[in-house]
Amino acid sequence: MLTHLLTTNELKVEEIYQILSDARKFSEGMKWQPAKQVFTANLFFEPSTRTKSSFDMAERKLGLEVIPFEVLTSSVQKGETLYDTVKTLESIGVNAIVIRHQQDRYFDELVGKVNIPIINGGDGCGHHPTQSLLDLMTIYQEFGRFSGLNIAIIGDIRHSRVARSNADVLTRLGAEVIFSGPEEWFDNQSLSLSKFRPIDQAIKEADVVMLLRVQHERHQQKGSFTAHDYHKQYGLTIEREKLMKPEAIIMHPAPVNRNVEIADSLVECKRSRIFKQMENGVYVRMAALKRALENLEGGNNNETAYSKRLLHSI
Amino acid sequence: MLTHLLTTNELKVEEIYQILSDARKFSEGMKWQPAKQVFTANLFFEPSTRTKSSFDMAERKLGLEVIPFEVLTSSVQKGETLYDTVKTLESIGVNAIVIRHQQDRYFDELVGKVNIPIINGGDGCGHHPTQSLLDLMTIYQEFGRFSGLNIAIIGDIRHSRVARSNADVLTRLGAEVIFSGPEEWFDNQSLSLSKFRPIDQAIKEADVVMLLRVQHERHQQKGSFTAHDYHKQYGLTIEREKLMKPEAIIMHPAPVNRNVEIADSLVECKRSRIFKQMENGVYVRMAALKRALENLEGGNNNETAYSKRLLHSI
Amino acid sequence: MLTHLLTTNELKVEEIYQILSDARKFSEGMKWQPAKQVFTANLFFEPSTRTKSSFDMAERKLGLEVIPFEVLTSSVQKGETLYDTVKTLESIGVNAIVIRHQQDRYFDELVGKVNIPIINGGDGCGHHPTQSLLDLMTIYQEFGRFSGLNIAIIGDIRHSRVARSNADVLTRLGAEVIFSGPEEWFDNQSLSLSKFRPIDQAIKEADVVMLLRVQHERHQQKGSFTAHDYHKQYGLTIEREKLMKPEAIIMHPAPVNRNVEIADSLVECKRSRIFKQMENGVYVRMAALKRALENLEGGNNNETAYSKRLLHSI
Structure with missing residues (x-):
């Protein structure tokens, strides 16, 4: 069962408080890193400084590896669909993916079909x-x-x-x-x-x-x-x-x-x-990534069941 | 003597089997990393998701450092030739380079003149x-x-x-x-x-x-x-x-x-x-990079003879 | 007090010799790394291969984390000013920033208002x-x-x-x-x-x-x-x-x-x-980054006073 983060509407109140609590701990210096190499990718189909840099920062603070992706120089230019792009990154071993896309609810065509958690970095006029x-x-x-x-x-x-x-x-x-x-x-x-x-x-x-x-x-x-x-x-x-x-x-x-x-x-x-909001953005994204990664259970072909080996430390 | 990977035609049958054997071992969890910091760069003059991301993944799995390079924001825009771009990256300390270029056999103007191994990521309508x-x-x-x-x-x-x-x-x-x-x-x-x-x-x-x-x-x-x-x-x-x-x-x-x-x-x-092909692409590229790096012998001015200090472990 | 590097004119002769001395030591293999994770960003508003790659190399040789930034896919496209872009990166935790910009003395609108050191990677027809x-x-x-x-x-x-x-x-x-x-x-x-x-x-x-x-x-x-x-x-x-x-x-x-x-x-x-100039560029930039980072004293909200914990080793 993958822990996507798609809209706040689908988060229960206790999940929200859990994320805020982790974010606060990260702001106070909590360390949390996966026990092994974990790979992420940030797919931004719209311009962004804040959100993209903030995820990039959060990922590095968690010790994650970030596979670079630029829409302008990707096969999206050859007409590749979002679904095929995401499946490609899943196939090569990406463990979690952040997506910003101009289409409202772009994630509806992905959920249930991809085997890695998606963190929504903004969809059209929809959610963020x-x-x-x-x-x-x-x-x-x-x-x-x-x-x-x-x-x-x-x-x-x-x-x-x-x-x-x-x-x-x-x-x-x-x-x-x-x-x-x-x-x-x-x-x-x-x-x-x-x-x-x-x-x-x-x-x-x-x-x-x-x-x-x-x-x-x-x-x-x-x-x-x-x-x-x-x-x-x-x-x-x-x-x-x-x-x-x-x-x-x-x-x-x-x-x-x-x-x-x-x-x-x-x-x-x-x-x-x-x-201050920008600073907090990093901590919230660290918490969102932690949540996605610690719930991974063998969803990815290449990296099965590694969530059990994740280390917590404060 | 540099170990480029330019076309399959010039690979001997035993070299092919060696790469496939290493790739299989990587798929089974073999670890191999250079003993010191090694720098690579991926020069993609044509759009790519699969091949570029796959090399990026392979490089990170081998613990290599990847120097970012985007054609759109490079001195290629000021008319710099491929040769001068590659010599520049060699001069600043890049140890191995992956190139995709729209020109058939672009590597003919590089081989014998550059001192770092080239891995061909696709040339025009030529080889891959x-x-x-x-x-x-x-x-x-x-x-x-x-x-x-x-x-x-x-x-x-x-x-x-x-x-x-x-x-x-x-x-x-x-x-x-x-x-x-x-x-x-x-x-x-x-x-x-x-x-x-x-x-x-x-x-x-x-x-x-x-x-x-x-x-x-x-x-x-x-x-x-x-x-x-x-x-x-x-x-x-x-x-x-x-x-x-x-x-x-x-x-x-x-x-x-x-x-x-x-x-x-x-x-x-x-x-x-x-x-499955995409997944295997990562392992094959890890094997190709290993092959290029373990044969390096003092070709690079900055990083001479470090190949002897490379560590093998399984 | 931040140690920017904006023009050579404002460097005292002894500062120049200090940078050259550190650069020479780096060329001879000196190791120097901050004791904790340090984040940099390279903002290049004009095309560059040499200078950008050279900073990227220098940063990685110093063990710094580089937050990717591409003007073409940033909020600069939505009209964000240089000042707001830099404040954003400061807010999310970037500790030092390299900037190339087409405007002469772009840094005049930043100095005194941002709390992270700026290293000038070239301003208009001005300085480098x-x-x-x-x-x-x-x-x-x-x-x-x-x-x-x-x-x-x-x-x-x-x-x-x-x-x-x-x-x-x-x-x-x-x-x-x-x-x-x-x-x-x-x-x-x-x-x-x-x-x-x-x-x-x-x-x-x-x-x-x-x-x-x-x-x-x-x-x-x-x-x-x-x-x-x-x-x-x-x-x-x-x-x-x-x-x-x-x-x-x-x-x-x-x-x-x-x-x-x-x-x-x-x-x-x-x-x-x-x-040779290109090779030396990496060592000089390592020295410039070291100078900016070892003089940091609580300028950044997120990472106060870490300069005292920086490790020197040769």
Whole structure:
């Protein structure tokens, strides 16, 4: 039975807390490494600095070997399907695979057919579970709880993998999630309109102001806003920051469009946890990889049943 | 004296068996590592998933360090020649180099002038020795012999590096090689026409049905076949598979064009060794690298005579 | 206090000699490794084989972990700034960073704001300190001194990062630097015209003939020379090589345009140190990385004060 990590929706609450607990331990210096050589590959079909580098870092901190893969110079250029690419890497001995792909739920064509765990690094406009988990870690680090917190998710909600995943999981963990931003970007199919708030109210009430990136590259047509207009109407301006509660924090999945979603000078202000989120991303991904690898039981032809020989140490 | 691996034609029969023997031992868990840090580089001037990842895996399993090289971001973009690129890597301390290049016999301008062993990862429409060797390993694993076997190589023979290499080496090892596929793609200069068979007869008589990839990217003009027509006339259809001998196996160098060379549902059928070939590719490449490295004798300025200090262990 | 390496101009003479001394020791087999896992990243925004591979080699020889970064598949494609990219890598735990960037003095927007040392791998038409240092190492290796040497820097002086850096530093170290090449490519703003010599005279008097690459990719308009004309007027032709002093050597930062800056047959002649320069580049970069890492003192959030635990051994 493979332990994929595909969406946060399918994680039980105790699994979430287990990952967060391991991530915290990794942040405090816990060492965990497989007892033998373990191979991973990071398949990124969309540009990424943060997520890809973060997985690369997590893998190396766990002592894993990373088989390089670049879409631009792979057989994907000869028309090879995702399924055949993954089966190839499985056949040559890769033990776990991280995938970011532009297609929503790309993993549906893989699960049940491949014999190595898949960690979803982002699917289309769908899910991005390790981003959600690092957001959770950052919030928990700050407040020591989720229940009773008011989380405002603000911005390009329809195109955001993060909005959907986070809204669901934070609600399950006891937080109150509200949304703000341009109403025409609000996805009323999956999110209740009753949760929508005007921007100033959202910012005033929130313990966590979670800004979303304006995903220029996902908008089918040119947006209806100039950067300046967006910032003025929906961004965290220097004025709006002053409305925030004393202990409230600012989060953003990055890359940030400075002076669009957030004023330049606020990116590294005292309230901002934007770079802390990136740091936490490494620990969360270490925990996700550990979870995938320690549950491996002879799924891979080449490397059967090695999970029993994995070493734990603190 | 450097031990390049350029074509199977120049390998003596005992050298082939030595590589296959080492590859088998690696598949059974043999460990072999150089006693000191050894550096390799994989120069792929054409897209590849299988071959490049397989070398990357083999190198890491042998504990070698891999210096990254991407053509798109290298000085090849400033017009640097292959010779100067290889000399550069030699100068900075790379001990062995894997090259795939679009030019037939690209290695002719290197051999005798560079001081590190070259392993050919594919040259133009020429050779692909590690693919041949992994095909041999897969056949030998199945039948325990080559003599008396009937091998049918089917498809785009003129553009295939594999067809040429395999036909030669399998014949030398005692197998009977026949060809099938579109007659206009048959290369009557280097291959005897007497070996050509109609597709149904070839499939009926073969112990090994070795399908070749339709190399869209190498055809100078648009092929004369639709995918559907090719499949019906020359592909391994579901009907043709039923003509195969009971113990006969299916091979394909991949990437597969599903429903062109072979019916989708046959790619992973019981007879198929297509993914087994990929697995074997890693072991064969480990053996090829071991062969290149253990014969190094002071060829590299930086790392002289370290081959004597190489450790063998099983 | 971070130990960046940005330009040779800001290196004191004793710092230069310290780096050269460490580089020499590395060339003689000195081992030096951090006591714990240290992470680097090489950000190359312009094509490179030599410099990038050389850093990759140096990092691996020091036992450092290299986090892969490719501009083409990074968030730079989504408009992320250099500053945000570097802060991201810092946040995920990268301890030192190598950057090549097309913008002159790109590092001015980073220094004082990032908390990891930057090693400049080349900025626009500005500086390239590790190239200068490897040139110094090669000259010192040959002559055991700088004072009294006559160094002729010949060619595309205005577009060369190397010319500027080398002229400055060699003069400070006591050498006499003169220039030659096309007068219209001579940068009379920063270099004294009194140092300009006709080509034959420059070559006759020099202990070191340092040829510069014609940087086709940096010329805003098509050059006024054909390759043939350039070679005849300003190149090191077979005839001009005969004018050189008996012990004089030839240097070139490479990649070489053969039969433009230098006759093809002279690239690997007895006088040429072109490939020796590349070999020395690895040792100089090892020394530069050692210098950056052993001076780290709690600059990085994740890895505080580890420099005290670094091990030295010879």
